[in-house]
Amino acid sequence: MKIEGNELIINGVVATIDRDNIDTDQIIPTEYLKSIKKFGFEDYLFDGWRYLDEGKLGISKNDREQNPDFILNQAPYDKATILLTRDNFGCGSSREHAVWALRDFGIKIVIASSFGDIFYNNCFKNGVLPIKLDKNKIEDLFQKMSDSSADLSVSLDSKKIFQNENELYSFGVEESLLERIIYGLDDVDMTLKHKDKILAFEHTRMKNTPWIFSND
């Protein structure tokens, strides 16, 4: 993220993966879910497509056989900060590791025509911005990205996407979710500001539906 003029901008190389329904098992396979850490997943992003051999947690990408045909193994896409894909990206499991892998690789924005619900939520907890665009705009972007320039700029203030300073599209995103990314806000801290309301609610619930609390 950087400030250009008065605007908060994310820009960089766009990697494209032309597939619908990319599930979280493709984004990061189960093997790597054995980690008990929250960081260090960059080498395992799209593991099944990115490598020709089978990986294990702890083995780095330099000790793997990379698939030269996969876009993230090709310059300049190996430094991509934006991922462009199709429909229902991140469907499947709730594993937040999928977002951690994208984030650790350096992906800051994912553009797709739709997202899996749980994945979409998880993005905002980790500073990754999911942008939804209509299918025809996605198709148009794929066309544009196949031409010479593979760079885009995204303004978080005006919620617009630019290519070479030309405005392409605006996008919609919930303001409070976007703020979480911009300011790196922590949900637990924010929620605990409502501590009294939670306590009062819980007190009433214990009275009205005591069976819920019967094993307390």
Added chain:
Amino acid sequence: MPKTLYDKLWEEHHITTLDSSESLLYIDRQYLHEVTSPQAFEGLSKKGLSPWRLNANIATPDHNVPTERGDSFKTENIEDEISKIQVTELDKNCNKFGIKQFDITSINQGIVHVIGPELGYTLPGMTIVCGDSHTSTHGAFGCLAMGIGTSEVEHVLATQTLKVSKLKNMRVKFNGEPQEGVTSKDIVLFLIRRIGTAGGNGHAIEFAGSYIESISMEARMTICNMSIEAGAKVGLIAPDGTTFNYVKDHSQLSEEEFEDAMSHWTSLVSDNDASFDKEIEIDVSLIKPQVTWGTSPEMVVDFDQEIPNLDFVDGENKRNFELAKKYMGIEENQKVTDLKFDRVFIGSCTNSRIEDLRDAAKVVDGKKVSEDIIEAIVVPGSGLVKEQAESEGLNKIFEKAGFVWRDPGCSMCLGMNPDQLKPYERCASTSNRNFEGRQGNLGRTHLMSPLMAALTAVNGRVVDPS
């Protein structure tokens, strides 16, 4: 204004509207397992917090646990060092914070979505979360239940609440009587085939209709379990007599508490004139046994149908189908019944309950696993399911036929433990996801019902159940 069941559950748990589209919902129950909790506990510790309401949480290890354990197996006996660390971490965290855990030595250990209901921790009208997308399973009891990410697991531990946006309402009515050999797994696969894996995105799906009313809690759980495969993180069924009988048998509630609760639970139905954003009606009598052929749970055919020919598939799907066919090693004009299978897996949070094992045992009784099958495993969903099955002699039926009878866990549904497919092996699986590599690197998964998987084990191929 008339309300849907989802609306009612939402309102009942609504604490406050936040300064956006999001609200704060009170969470009655959180289930924890070893894979998505360590980072949440770490976050909690770093903030110097402890769980808001300790007894709202129930933990068990399921994803990583080996399923060949035998007696007196302990966490330290896990061979895979990395898996062992993760299970040990759950043991440590539960001890540290005082969370109730059914650990690897407990008869009550099992897949979190199997043990919750059977131990009576899932009660109608609850909000239930777990760091696992198949938490939708508990919606079968009229719960607002959904899978969440690890940051949210931490949030629920710390605050007993979840920040969520309200979903839209969708209702799927299943009416009619199913054909012989057709189970709830076939019904839900048919739905996913029809609406696609994104069909339920942004919606809570309420399942209703005469078919739903007629089926057991086990069958209802299978349907709600797979609502996430149709894109809906919430699946729901209004509680009824079947639900109350199950809860009476499984919960620890006193007679008085139960009666008290009943007066509330009976109100958990969608009002007659409640409106839904989307409605679908399906006649289940027309549905044949369903089998997936590809790498997405929407790539489904009738068991005796040809797999879609690429010449007759339109633009967008063509690319997806082409990739899926290549991955699955399927040639043009092949049927699922033409494929030769290598392994069979009966288990997972979708189909590892007692009724599933009975269904499978019925068609296996007196038969032998085909010589073409390298291994056929049955993995009961919990220690209690295992015990029940053994008391009915089901394990003997399976073992006599050449199946391997295992200890409870998630097992080959996702292959985090040693139960994995080898590259290019083809598996008849009762689990929920046929994604690339899901059951092992380059493995090929065909989802189907326990009955169909058992028949595939015996015949080496998918066959007509009738």
